[in-house]
Amino acid sequence: MTAISAPPSVSAQQARLTQRRRGRPTWKTIALMVSAYIIAFLFIFPYLDMIVTSLRPTNELLTPTILPHHYSWSSYTSLWKTGLGTNLKITLLIAGGATVLVLLVATPAAYFTARHKFRGRMAFLILVLITQMFQPTALLVGIYRQFVGFHMLNSVWSLILVNAGFNMAFAVWILNAYFGSIPRELEEAAMVEGSSRLGALFRVTLPLAAPGVVTALVFTFIAAWNEFVIALTLMTTPNKQPLTVAINGFLGAYSTDWQHMFAASVIATIPVIILFALIERKVVSGLTAGSIK
Amino acid sequence: MSNEAAAPAAHMADSHTPIRRRKRSVGRRLADSFGPLLWIGPAIGLICFVVLWPVVVMVRTAFQRVSSFGEIKGGAGWRNFTRLFHELAFKGVVERTIIWVVAVVGITMLVSLALAQLFNQRFPGRRVTRWALIAPWAASVLMTALVFKWMLHSGYGLINILLHDVGLLNNLNSASADPLGKSSTAMPWLIFVAIFVSLPFTTYAILAGLSTIPGEVYEAAKVDGSSRWHTYRTVTLPLLRPALTVATLINVMNVFNSFPIIWAMTHGGPGYSTTTTTVYMYVLKGKDLGESAAMSVVNFGLVIIIVAVFLRISRWKSEVE
Numbered sequence: 001m002t003a004i005s006a007p008p009s010v011s012a013q014q015a016r017l018t019q020r021r022r023g024r025p026t027w028k029t030i031a032l033m034v035s036a037y038i039i040a041f042l043f044i045f046p047y048l049d050m051i052v053t054s055l056r057p058t059n060e061l062l063t064p065t066i067l068p069h070h071y072s073w074s075s076y077t078s079l080w081k082t083g084l085g086t087n088l089k090i091t092l093l094i095a096g097g098a099t100v101l102v103l104l105v106a107t108p109a110a111y112f113t114a115r116h117k118f119r120g121r122m123a124f125l126i127l128v129l130i131t132q133m134f135q136p137t138a139l140l141v142g143i144y145r146q147f148v149g150f151h152m153l154n155s156v157w158s159l160i161l162v163n164a165g166f167n168m169a170f171a172v173w174i175l176n177a178y179f180g181s182i183p184r185e186l187e188e189a190a191m192v193e194g195s196s197r198l199g200a201l202f203r204v205t206l207p208l209a210a211p212g213v214v215t216a217l218v219f220t221f222i223a224a225w226n227e228f229v230i231a232l233t234l235m236t237t238p239n240k241q242p243l244t245v246a247i248n249g250f251l252g253a254y255s256t257d258w259q260h261m262f263a264a265s266v267i268a269t270i271p272v273i274i275l276f277a278l279i280e281r282k283v284v285s286g287l288t289a290g291s292i293k
Numbered sequence: 294m295s296n297e298a299a300a301p302a303a304h305m306a307d308s309h310t311p312i313r314r315r316k317r318s319v320g321r322r323l324a325d326s327f328g329p330l331l332w333i334g335p336a337i338g339l340i341c342f343v344v345l346w347p348v349v350v351m352v353r354t355a356f357q358r359v360s361s362f363g364e365i366k367g368g369a370g371w372r373n374f375t376r377l378f379h380e381l382a383f384k385g386v387v388e389r390t391i392i393w394v395v396a397v398v399g400i401t402m403l404v405s406l407a408l409a410q411l412f413n414q415r416f417p418g419r420r421v422t423r424w425a426l427i428a429p430w431a432a433s434v435l436m437t438a439l440v441f442k443w444m445l446h447s448g449y450g451l452i453n454i455l456l457h458d459v460g461l462l463n464n465l466n467s468a469s470a471d472p473l474g475k476s477s478t479a480m481p482w483l484i485f486v487a488i489f490v491s492l493p494f495t496t497y498a499i500l501a502g503l504s505t506i507p508g509e510v511y512e513a514a515k516v517d518g519s520s521r522w523h524t525y526r527t528v529t530l531p532l533l534r535p536a537l538t539v540a541t542l543i544n545v546m547n548v549f550n551s552f553p554i555i556w557a558m559t560h561g562g563p564g565y566s567t568t569t570t571t572v573y574m575y576v577l578k579g580k581d582l583g584e585s586a587a588m589s590v591v592n593f594g595l596v597i598i599i600v601a602v603f604l605r606i607s608r609w610k611s612e613v614e
Contacts, residue, residue, distance in 0.1 A: 032416045039408065040425035043493075046440040047428055049451050053443065064454050064465055105335045112332035124333055131344045133600040135550040137571060138593055139344070141578060141586045142351030148363065149350075165343025168336060226433035229552050233578075244435050248557060251439070258443055265436045276431030277424045283497075 047269065054262035061259060075263035084264055086239050087246040090156060091225060091268070094242055097160035098224040099217050102171045105164065106216065110175030111201065115184065132169035136162055136230045144233050154240040159231055163224035171216035174282065178212030179205065215282040222272050243268045351593070354586035363582060373587035382565040382573070389480070390549070390569040396484050397548045401491040402541055408492065409499035410525075430493035438557040441486045447471035476566030479559050483567055486554050491547065495540045502536025503529070545599055549592075 053061075057072040113121055136143060143162060152158040182205055190200040206213070228244040235241045238249070243264065250261035276283075330337075355373055358366040377383060412423055429437055444452045447470040456462035462470055472478035506529065514524040552571050555561055561568035561576060568576065570592050577585035 029416050032411065032414050033418065036411055036416060036419070036422045039411070040422035044425045044428050046437060046444065046489075047432065049444055050436070050440045062449055064449050064457070066451065066454055066458075101339075105339050108331075109333040109336035112329060116329070118329045120329065124337065127337070127340055130600060131340050133546060134344060134596065135546060137550040137552050138589065138596050139347040139351060140574065141354060141582065141589045142347030142349070143343075144578070145354055145582070146347050146350045161339070161343050165339050168339060172336065222431060226435070228433065228435045229575075244433055247439070248435060251442075251557065261439060262443070265439065269432045269436055272433075273428050273431045276427055280424070280427055280497075 047273075050262045050265055050269070054259060054266050056259060058259065075259040076267075079260055079263050079267075082260060083239060084243075084246060084260075084267075087241055087243050087264075088267070090235075090240060091242040091244075093156050094159045094163060094227075094231075095221045095224040097156065098163035098167065099221045101160060101164035102168050102220045103213070103217060106168050106171035106175055107206075107213070110172045111179050111205070113172075114176045114179035128169045128172050131166065132173070134166070136166050136227075140229060140233060143230060147234055152234075154235055154237050156240075158234050159224075159227070159242070162230050162234075163227055164220070167220040167223050170219055174212050174216050174219075175209065178209040182208045211282070215279045218275050218279045219283060222276055225268070225272060348593070351586050351589050354583060355590045357583055357586075359582040359586075361581070369583055373581075373583040374591075376581075377577075377584050377587045377591070382568065385565060386568050386570055386573045389567070390571075393480075393484065393487075393569050394545060394548050397487040397491060398541060398544050400484075401488045401495055401544060402537070404488065405492050405495035405499055405540075408496045409503060412496065413500060413503050426493050426496060428493075429490045430497075433553075434490050434551075435553040435557055437490055438486055438554040441482070441489075442473065442558045445471075445473055445482065447474070473559055474563060476563050479563065479567050483555055483558060486558070487548060487551060490554070491544055495544055498536055498540035498543075499533060502533045505536075506532050542599065542602065546596070549596070549599070 052067060054075050055071040055073070056068040057070050057074065060068045060070065109124075112118075113125060147153060147155075147158045150158075186204050186208070187197075187200040190204045191197065195203060226244065227242075228248070231242050231245045232248070235245060238246070241249070247261055247264050247268065250257040250264070356369055356371075358369040358372070360366055408426075412419065412426070444450045447453065448466045450470075453462060453465055453470045457465055457470075464470065468474070472482050510528055510532070511524065514528050519527070550571055551569075552575065555567055555569065555572050556575070559567045561572045565573075570588060574585050574588040574592060577588055
């Protein structure tokens with residue numbers, strides 16, 4: 001639409017809006033749709049190739065065709081002989097452990113800072129904001145030497161701690177916002193009815209903050225699930241490595257086991273994309289919390 | 294619990310609190326000052342152990358002599374730093390890091406402004422297309438990088454096959470079909486992949502910013518007779534500034550610390566032609582831990598500057614209070 005010389009009447013505008021909503025799509029809408037669909041396709045394109053390659057039969061890997069002539073599940077069945085089951089278990093342990101730890105540590109901190117003004121509150125929130133800005137990669141050498149010093153190389157605990165520590169900030173922000181939006185009168189009412197302070201927190205506030213809690217947990221889980229650099233540095237024995245490191249291990253200096261690599265990648269990626277789509281809207285608000293509304 | 298009972302009860306509790314607060318005992322006051330620690334103590338502990346302690350260890354290591362077996366051989370003064378600065382690759386690595394960050398972040402922001410504008414329109418299926426946009430954000434960056442490495446495989450990579458079918462590539466399995474093997478083409482492809490994985494977050498952040506702009510603002514601009522582009526420049530962009538600032542800074546941090554893309558696709562090669570400071574730190578870690586720590590400290594200094602800028606520009610304070 002081009003600029004309009006005279007402001008159209010409200011009713012005319014209204015009519016056009018409803019027509020657009022109900023009637024057949026305008027050319028503009030069609031153009032929008034086509035470009036949006038093409039862009040959306042480009043964004044999932046690499047992951048489609050990931051799936052297709054993982055389903056290529058071994059004898060078709062080295063045929064330069066866009067799509068294979070046959071599809072086969074063999075990569076997925078033979079995958080487990082490479083020890084991937086162990087790697088999957090380690091990843092689940094790390095991601096699950098980090099998620100639980102974040103829940104235990106971030107919830108009380110977020111609740112307290114949302115409900116009370118106390119000395120050091122600002123200092124605490126600055127500390128949290130700063131950790132959100134730091135990436136474990138930047139501290140790699142320090143983390144490495146620290147855990148060598150504690151004899152915690154190849155320990156699942158070290159990765160649980162690191163992942164929890166670096167993802168806690170996001171959880172604190174998003175939970176802080178949720179707790180802050182729940183009126184404290186609700187809790188006080190429950191306390192007057194005989195609940196203890198903790199009882200009120202568990203029975204009234206936490207259920208109301210459930211969407212925030214779920215978002216924080218899913219986000220932590222995914223971040224820990226996908227983490228690569230620290231795991232690559234701290235987990236040196238193959239049967240202690242999480243999926244990401246194991247998948248990188250399929251990349252050989254002379255030959256690469258592409259089919260197994262992508263079968264493992266599909267297993268590691270698709271669930272995460274679905275989980276992430278569920279919390280998509282809330283993630284941005286958490287990541288940018290403290291800076292924009 | 295019935296609502297009728299809850300409402301007046303809440304009111305009563307409210308009116309009593311100030312009185313209770315005035316008559317605090319000494320024990321209560323002690324509890325008040327230690328109480329917070331009970332709630333936020335675990336979080337502080339975790340931050341100290343996982344974030345602050347490694348910083349201390351890292352800085353200390355930068356001033357130590359470390360043997361190739363990881364033993365401390367005493368202090369090194371500034372020697373790790375001078376050795377680092379005199380490495381032949383160092384200057385190129387720093388220059389490349391600046392190009393890497395500026396190119397990736399700059400292009401990402403421009404493209405995501407356009408994408409956000411598109412996905413902010415109403416059209417059937419918008420929700421589904423927005424989900425597709427998420428994929429590179431949710432998926433592990435490592436795996437995205439590995440897929441691109443495969444798609445660029447000189448013999449069987451899908452991108453090369455498509456280029457070949459279209460006629461833009463003469464021979465598969467030739468040097469021209471191996472963009473990651475040449476320094477002139479490797480870096481542009483790495484930048485492309487980094488932009489690809491950065492776009493979802495920045496686009497979503499801008500979409501969130503767009504949704505905070507009230508519709509009346511646009512109506513007013515329309516009444517004034519502004520053209521679309523003029524409205525965008527004078528109304529939308531200024532109102533998007535907070536969202537843009539935060540998205541840019543978070544993006545800068547991510548791209549600056551980005552490791553998996555380069556490591557999985559080229560290992561920093563050929564030669565050092567795709568090595569950034571973060572990758573260089575990792576490469577040095579295998580050779581000389583002290584020098585690697587010195588590189589980390591230099592990196593870390595830059596990170597602190599970026600964080601300081603972030604704290605200054607963002608309005609985190611008004612949100613917290």
